[in-house]
Amino acid sequence: MIYCDELQTHAAAEPDRKPNAKRASERLDFGMRIACFRPKGPTLTTRILIIILLIASSGAPATAAPPSSAATPEVAPGQLIVTWKVPKTLRVATVPTVVAGYVTRPLRDLDSRTELIALHEKTQAASWEAVAALRADPRVADVQPNYVRRPMVRPNDTHFPLQWHIPRIHGEQAWDISQGSQIKIAVIDTGIRGSHPDFQGQLLPGYDFISNITHAGDNDGRDANPTDNGTNSSASSALHGTHVAGIIAARSINNKGIAGICWNCKIVPIRALGVDAGRGVDSDIADAIRWAAGLNVQHVPPNPNPAQIINMSFGGAGGSKVLTDAIAAALREGVIIVTAAGNKNIDASNIYPAAVPGVITVGATGYKTKRAPYSNYGQVIDVMAPGGNLYEKQDVQHQGKTWQGGIISTMYYAQDNSYDYHIYEGTSQAAPVVAGVIGLMLSVNSGLDSAAVLAALKKTADGSYQCAKGCGAGMINAAAALAEVNNGTPPTGNGLPYGSTCSQDLDCASRICRPAGGSGYICTRYCSSKTECPSGSSCHAGVCVPGSGPSTNPGSSGGTVIQGVGCRVGAEEAPSGPLPWLALALLALACRRRRR
Template sequence: MRLKILGFTTLMALLAACGGGNGGTNPPPASNTLSGTVRLGNKASSAQIASSGRLLTSDQEEFVPGEVIVRFKPSLSVQSVSSLSVGGVSLQRVRALGLESTGLYRASTDTAGTLRLVQGLRARGDVLWAQPNFIQRALKTPNDEFYPYQWHYPAINLPQAWDIEDGTSSPVTVAVVDTGVLVQHPDFAGKLLPGYDFITDPRQSNDGDGRDANADDPGDEPGGDSSYHGSHVAGTIAAATNNGTGTAGISWGAKIVPVRVLGVGGGTLADIADGMLWAAGVSVAGIPANPNPAQILNMSLGGKGRCADSPAYQDVINQLLAKGIIVVVAAGNSNEDAANFRPASCSGVITVGATEFQNARARYSNFGPRIDLMAPGGDVQADLNNDNFADGVLSEHRNDAKNDYDYVFYNGTSMAAPHVAGVIALMKSKKPALTGAEALDILRRTAHPLDGTACTGQGPDSHPGSDCGAGLIDAFAALQALDGGGGTNPNPDFTLSLSPNSLVIPPGSSANTTLTVTRSGGFSDSLSLSLKGAPNGVTGSLNPSGNSATLTLNVAASVKPGSYALTLEAAGGGKTKTASLSLAVGTSAAKPTLEGAYVIACFYLGNDCDQIKSRIIQVKGQTSGPYSFGDLAAGDYLLFGWKDLDGDKDVSAGDYLGAYVENGQIALVRPSKSGLNFALEEVQGTGMLLDQVQHALRSLRSR
């Protein structure tokens, strides 16, 4: 893979215009300097490149200014760290969180200052990770006003499923991590277990205080007309059913543990994380133990941003998964790739997109490879079933104007996720030992795939059917599959992926890459693997293991240096799929030198490089050489370097790339400082560091 980052003419103009930098052995100015030594390192794997982490935070990611979540290394107790000082800014501990050695800290600073604090904390030797206290919001689109109107249940063959299991044989506990519930709503009579309100800020809580044992939902709009989002979600999972009133819930026997984490303006990740842990029965400091740990968590909430940039989320989810908890999350309502939303992009969760009345992807639903399943989310802008009501999902609500409990139609992936959580509750009621992996496998195998037309939904963009996961869930088929029947997806298929997808190998050497086979729709045929397009002198051996295979590529000493396009092919079940592999054969005779490498001092603005204050220089040397920047403006800088080894003016396989890091994280530094030494490592494949450097370099283009 080649990433165009900076044209040669532009780079030369930058070099001439920037000034203030000294290469080679010229002495640095007396003040406002950054200096060190850069060297050419050894060959680095793509995993090593990725391990440096991502520094930049999307401008669409919301967080509480001044609040940072910090996880210290296990040897340090968070109770022993009541305050921190980073770059002259003091942070005070607000409280310890449920995660081990993790605390919430607060400082008086703005958004940009918060990001600087995060980077400073990441550079500390006693810190495992640090992140902003991200804000998450309920994922729904509200609208207005019993079983005959719940079209979304027949859409997943739920009436037939109830004939097999209605959830009463072995009742399951489901935690709804949301806005709390309307505990006095008549359709929750006998359905609720004791919950907890985890909202810390009374202004956000809207009930006059902070955390307490009352998970009743006072509303998320102080003036009225609140969403009562958590009640709508909980009603789909387990509203009182077959009682002659209101709506039906999916699992007639399931119990709901309401966990209130969202209030006015949403909720913070610090509160959400503690609520998730408590719901699963994990001890949270200062909070009474949950006497009814959940077996399933429903999280119809989220926000913009990748889960990889929020280690708190993934750490909490990992703890839940280790306890056997099944976590179901909404994909998001932005008609975008779910990989850019959290917790939808977190590992181990079941990510759910939304369909509308015609069983196509809803116009708002996020999509992409991270989607596991689709479920009804509705569309309140349509009435395609001509029942004189909007085609939303009908569930519990409260009418603030009339001071009365009622039912409304909402749409969103928030409404789709509880359909999956409810069906899993039915499955687990029938088979209490059911695991999350087993549940997801069955739901995938029994789902109805959405083809390329259905997967476009009603939105303006066209997305292939694979962007809708395994397709629309089928409750009846899933319960049948628990007995060994059914479970044959009408569209069995598989895909291939390579990591890394490019290799740099000197003549007379070898390297490995891993081929992964992802099966869907119950595809179980054996596959025949082969390597295509290898030039003379290049051979490959494949060592299969389950759904993956290690390819060892051997390059004979006689192979001429150059770039070669290879293909890995897998055939079986009447299907053939390929994955491309880029091979660069280098020469082992002449070792590269540092001569001509660039070092860039990026004046960091929070998510970009300042167009005036940044500096770029060329360095001299064989394998190492000094660099120094002088007369720099006061502020935070990123330091990184690039050696365009093949002269193609792209960052590509075989080039050398690196950045100044501290404790495994790309660090921010301030003048004056010396000894900022770092290495440029050979690029193999791509990683987060490459993406980050690419972003920073692009910001210098217009100089």
């Protein structure tokens, strides 16, 4: 059952060509270029063409037709389809017995003008070279390789038709390139209900970092059990982490529920936000970040599965040294960190961890609106991803009903101890969409670092989603991002030395571009003490900065961090105090009453 209601969509996927066919680097030569399979000798024209082709083939092979990217189509090796300008009954022309140096033979007629032919050499490279040669034949109206079509990966999960955010980011085409491979993604959140059927086989051991027993709601402090003890009421944890984790890696193709974006990735569930409306504090969150990255945390056993990606779908005003330092330490370990921009429709430059340098910050798009009305914006936004809008209705019916244009994911219902699915909206939902896509990107190219991943996401983003207030590079395109990094040559960057002015990590030889303390951004390097920095520099928040560094940490105010969003039916802004939380609780009850 899904509640929080209404409408739904999804266009059926059509078969598409399988991308990523590799062009053979060499053409095999079997020494039969003149010997012919055809009983009839070649015509005079053909003889001339043979000579021309043989001359041409004596040098470099014909120009390769297919692009050399992941979008390269797959073709049947050594097969061509030739369409003649004149019907068979009227023409004397035949396919030359040798094309581009390859012996040919006819297979069958497809219609009066079109025939399928085979090359003796059955390679994709030969197909493309022969196509290039025949395109120059004035008698030929059209020639193509025999393209291979495969069904696109389309999960059979029951509620997949409600997962409009997948096609919106071209997720099915991305799955045609990769469906993920064991990338470890830590979800630092309210914990998880790991017994959900769509989490079976998807989780690695996690940890509960909530020190305060009251906020933990589990009658104990820190321990190895990351189970969320909240309910799906917004006054509780709203089972926020369960929802977020499902977006990333819910089990797929199991005829059940939903499909996570990277269902072959693994979730490391880490609990740092409590049952009291998802409240968490920096002291717990910072330890959770370090543990996720495989760093030591006092009195906590080492994480046996350090994550390559961390998702943090929460935030609040007030930067802090402990949070910034923990993030810097995780970045230094090579972890890619994704954060939600926040849901207050304000500039995110003072929302943390969204504004911490080095993280990938995600704003939300609605179902129909480009920037969701609640989504934070501003210079710190890197990219946008679907977070949905509960005010908008999905266009296509599902199970005879209409559904809200939010993001559907895994949910637990404490009132009847059941596992189901629920539609939420928020940047909390947009960030895990990006985290899942990064999981796919790392699956096809494990050598990517955060700078390369972000550069690829930005380069391939749909710029029509950019906005005047700041929506980063626009909406991510999962398929294009995977294609961008799938050719083995991820962005190399500009290699600027320490101290150079920069605008992104990729600019720097160190791959670290950070605020220089009131004078823009510079290329810098990681440090743990001043002695590791160049003369005249100091070590601040894990990186070297000129001079003595900022006198205070950015927005150094306390440490309470409040997670974003829930089942918001009426509010334009996320809660910021007791009254909004109370309002949310009432809204949540309203949602429950509408449960179907």
